[in-house]
Every structure is written in C-alpha cells, then in structure tokens.
Amino acid sequence: VSPPEADGCDAIQDLLGAYALDSLDPDEAALVEKHLETCPRCQQEVDQHRETVGLLAAAGGTAPEPIWDRIAGAIERPGPPEAPPVPRLVPAARPGRWRRVIQAVAVAAAAAVIGLVAVGTARIVHLNHQVHQLQTANTAAAAAINPSALHLTLASTATGRQIGGLAVLKSGESYLVWSALPTLVSAHTYQLWSMIDGRFVSVSLLGAHPTTVAFRVDPAALPQAFLITVEPAGGVVAPTSSPVAKAAV
Amino acid sequence: VGLRRFYGADRGLDAENLKNSVLPSPPAWTSKSGGSDEYLSMIDLQTASDTRLVVAIGRWHEPALAEVYRRHGGAVHALARRVLGSVEQAEDVTQEVFVKLWQQPERFDPARGSLRSFLLSVAHGRAIDVLRSNTARRAREERSAADVATSGYDIERHAWDLHMNDQVRKAVVELTPEQRQAIELAYFGGHTYREVAHLLGEPEGTIKARIRSGLTHLRRALEREGIQL
Numbered sequence: 001v002s003p004p005e006a007d008g009c010d011a012i013q014d015l016l017g018a019y020a021l022d023s024l025d026p027d028e029a030a031l032v033e034k035h036l037e038t039c040p041r042c043q044q045e046v047d048q049h050r051e052t053v054g055l056l057a058a059a060g061g062t063a064p065e066p067i068w069d070r071i072a073g074a075i076e077r078p079g080p081p082e083a084p085p086v087p088r089l090v091p092a093a094r095p096g097r098w099r100r101v102i103q104a105v106a107v108a109a110a111a112a113v114i115g116l117v118a119v120g121t122a123r124i125v126h127l128n129h130q131v132h133q134l135q136t137a138n139t140a141a142a143a144a145i146n147p148s149a150l151h152l153t154l155a156s157t158a159t160g161r162q163i164g165g166l167a168v169l170k171s172g173e174s175y176l177v178w179s180a181l182p183t184l185v186s187a188h189t190y191q192l193w194s195m196i197d198g199r200f201v202s203v204s205l206l207g208a209h210p211t212t213v214a215f216r217v218d219p220a221a222l223p224q225a226f227l228i229t230v231e232p233a234g235g236v237v238a239p240t241s242s243p244v245a246k247a248a249v
Numbered sequence: 250v251g252l253r254r255f256y257g258a259d260r261g262l263d264a265e266n267l268k269n270s271v272l273p274s275p276p277a278w279t280s281k282s283g284g285s286d287e288y289l290s291m292i293d294l295q296t297a298s299d300t301r302l303v304v305a306i307g308r309w310h311e312p313a314l315a316e317v318y319r320r321h322g323g324a325v326h327a328l329a330r331r332v333l334g335s336v337e338q339a340e341d342v343t344q345e346v347f348v349k350l351w352q353q354p355e356r357f358d359p360a361r362g363s364l365r366s367f368l369l370s371v372a373h374g375r376a377i378d379v380l381r382s383n384t385a386r387r388a389r390e391e392r393s394a395a396d397v398a399t400s401g402y403d404i405e406r407h408a409w410d411l412h413m414n415d416q417v418r419k420a421v422v423e424l425t426p427e428q429r430q431a432i433e434l435a436y437f438g439g440h441t442y443r444e445v446a447h448l449l450g451e452p453e454g455t456i457k458a459r460i461r462s463g464l465t466h467l468r469r470a471l472e473r474e475g476i477q478l
Contacts, residue, residue, distance in 0.1 A: 013461075015457065017461030018435065022439075051362045051363065055366075067318075067322065068315065072311070138295070
C-alpha cells in the first residue's frame with residue numbers, strides 16, 4: 001500500500017504547472033489546493049513555477065504614482081474605539097492599532113488647522129502625506145549626521161533624560177530627527193514652540209506620536225530654545241500647558 | 250513557525266523577538282534613549298530587504314508599503330495590464346494587491362519565494378478573476394482569436410521579450426516554440442489550459458503537460474544562467 005501522499009501526488013502533479021499560472025478550472029484548482037495543504041513537495045513545485053513565471057513578467061518600469069495615491073487613500077486605518085473621556089499618556093513601547101488611529105486623527109486635525117494657527121516667524125512645513133513623510137525621514141536622517149548642522153538634545157522636563165533630537169541646518173531647514181515622546185491618546189497633539197525673547201512662538205504641530213517632522217526656522221534669528229507642549233488636536237496659538245520637553249539652543 | 254518571528258506586536262506577534270532579530274541596532278546618536286524603532290526603520294527603508302519592509306508593514310508602517318510599491322508596483326501594474334488589456338482594470342488590480350499586502354502581510358512567506366513573485370502571483374490571480382467575470386467575457390472572447398493569430402508564429406516580436414533582462418531572454422529561447430506558446434496563452438492570455446487546448450486544436454492532457462514541462466525547463470535554463478530560484 002503506497003502512502004496517501006504518493007497517491008495524491010500522482011493525480012495532482014500534472015496540474016501543478018497550469019495551477020501556478022491560474023489556468024485551471026475552479027473545480028480542479030480546488031482539488032490542487034486541497035492537496036497542497038498536506039503536501040510540501042507539490043507546494044514547493046508550485047512556488048518554483050510561480051517564481052519562474054514571475055521572472056517573465058518581472059519588468060514593468062516605474063510604479064505609477066497616481067495608483068499610489070489611490071492605495072494610500074484606500075488602506076484601512078482601523079476605526080477609533082470610543083475616545084476615553086480624559087486624555088492620558090500611554091507608553092510608546094506599546095505600539096498598537098491605537099497609535100495609527102491617534103496619528104491619523106492628529107495628522108488630519110493638524111492638516112485642517114494648519115492655515116489657522118498663528119506661526120510668527122516660523123513657517124509650518126508639516127508634511128502629512130506618508131510618501132512625503134518618508135522623504136522627510138530620509139532628509140531628517142541626512143540632517144542628523146550633517147556635521148555642519150546644529151544638533152540639539154531634546155530632554156524631558158520631568159526627568160531630564162534625553163527623549164529626542166533636533167537638527168537645524170544652516171539654511172533654516174530643521175527636523176525633529178527622532179523622539180521617544182509617549183504616544184498621546186485622545187484628541188491631543190504635541191506642539192513645537194520656539195522661545196524668542198521669552199515669548200512662545202508656534203513652530204509646528206507634531207502629531208500624537210512624533211517620529212520625524214520637518215519645520216523651518218529663521219537661520220539669522222535662532223530662538224533661545226525649542227519647547228514641546230501637549231495641546232488639543234489642531235493646536236493652539238499660545239501654550240495651554242507646561243512644556244514636556246525642551247531643547248536649549 | 251518561521252514566519253512568526255517576522256511580525257511585530259501590532260499584528261499580535263512577538264515584538265521582542267522582532268526587535269532583536271530583525272531591526273538594526275540604533276546608531277550612536279540615539280544611544281542614550283534607545284530612540285524609536287519606527288524612525289530607525291525609516292532611515293534604512295531604501296536599502297532594507299523586501300522581507301524587512303514586510304515586517305515593517307506588519308507594524309502598520311506606511312512608508313514601508315510606499316517603498317514596496319515603489320519597488321514592485323510597476324511590475325504588478327504591467328502584468329495586470331498585460332493580462333487584462335485595460336489600464337483602468339489594471340489600476341484596480343494593482344490597488345487591490347497592495348491594499349491586501351497592507352491588510353494581510355503575514356500571507357507573504359519569505360521561505361516560499363520572493364516578495365515580487367508573491368505580489369505578481371496575487372496580481373495575476375486577481376486579474377484572472379476579473380477576466381473570467383461576466384463583464385469581461387465578451388472582450389476576452391474577442392481577444393482569443395487575436396491571441397492565436399499572433400502567438401507562436403511571431404514570438405520574437407512579443408512584448409514579453411522587450412522587458413526581460415538578458416539572462417531571462419537567454420533562458421526563454423531554450424523553450425520549444427510550443428512550450429512558449431502554451432505558457433504565454435495561459436499566463437499572459439489568461440486562458441485555462443482547456444481553452445488553450447481548444448484554441449490550438451490539441452488534446453487537453455498534452456497542453457497541461459506542456460505547461461508544466463515548459464516551466465520546469467525554463468527554471469533549469471534560468472538556473473544555468475545564474476538565476477537562483
């Protein structure tokens with residue numbers, strides 16, 4: 001008596017090439033799929049056929065950008081659970097769907113109010129499109145290792161520990177290059193301020209979970225310090241809470 | 250089992266393992282705090298392996314999806330367009346492929362093949378579904394005659410040659426014209442092997458076997474050309 005796999009393989013093997021090309025009728029395809037569940041050898045052959053035929057299809061030029069816009073618009077961002085009544089901080093080390101939700105809400109809110117926030121001498125260059133965010137990350141990474149940039153340590157006002165870094169290029173282009181700020185829950189955002197002659201001037205909204213953010217300062221009139229506060233999503237014209245982080249210039 | 254270590258806590262899997270086995274150690278300038286994993290993966294996005302990008306997608310990292318799209322979106326879209334003969338439908342399929350990767354990154358198993366062939370396979374399957382749906386049936390029947398008229402007799406002119414690199418092209422010429430024709434009608438033409446048999450006036454069993462032997466033959470030829478599958 002031959003083992004069941006062998007019997008199955010005999011009947012199925014001839015179909016594997018056509019199966020890999022999606023060239024079977026549905027009933028035959030179902031038969032093959034059932035067999036593949038228990039037969040690694042046939043599964044491997046299908047995988048190899050797919051890899052092979054993939055090389056025939058492989059080129060195709062540049063990925064069309066308009067389709068990316070559609071993808072970015074269509075991907076699921078999990079719907080927000082009921083908002084807790086009181087804003088609270090959750091540890092950044094516990095990322096979850098939450099973080100995406102909060103981030104999405106904060107970015108949307110930030111986008112909605114960007115035109116409304118008084119920004120003084122600084123100009124908001126907050127880029128909320130994800131592709132742009134990627135570019136931001138790359139330029140921020142470049143800024144972070146640029147020897148001629150001004151590198152600032154962002155420290156927690158509560159503990160004094162470093163929780164982030166800023167880089168200010170000579171051109172005035174500036175970046176929050178990394179941060180370990182805890183993720184904000186509920187409709188809140190971090191807001192970055194520059195301290196100029198004892199006054200707070202809004203620089204940029206950072207969202208609920210800042211990683212990298214681009215902003216701009218006047219290189220001829222650098223502030224004495226940068227400060228970060230927690231504010232209602234959408235931001236405020238003047239700080240409503242004490243700074244949670246500070247970077248002295 | 251092998252898969253589990255690739256996905257992060259966000260998708261319900263072991264974050265610590267992921268952090269230790271897949272993500273790079275932080276650069277010196279983050280040494281004090283440990284910094285943000287998300288940011289670190291962003292720096293390396295353009296040089297990250299496909300598998301690492303899928304790991305990042307598993308952690309809801311949208312820039313990683315953008316990078317995967319940048320690398321493979323062109324090939325996915327070109328294949329869908331080739332099979333469907335419609336730019337609009339190809340765009341729909343392309344969108345579906347990447348949205349699906351976003352939703353179910355764990356479906357990609359790096360042990361089973363490259364990300365590109367996985368994406369192309371998903372795209373092809375979806376394109377075939379569209380093609381075999383009622384709305385596309387008429388257009389497809391009209392195409393069948395044209396497929397037979399051109400395939401096999403005018404192989405060198407065919408578009409699939411134009412996009413191949415030299416190694417693949419060298420391997421492809423080792424196929425018999427009959428093998429190429431059967432593979433092309435099935436894969437790019439979107440026909441079932443039964444339809445291919447009907448179109449070519451040959452027994453179904455012959456076509457079925459020819460597709461399989463052609464693919465095996467092609468794989469060996471590719472391996473001789475130095476492409477490891």
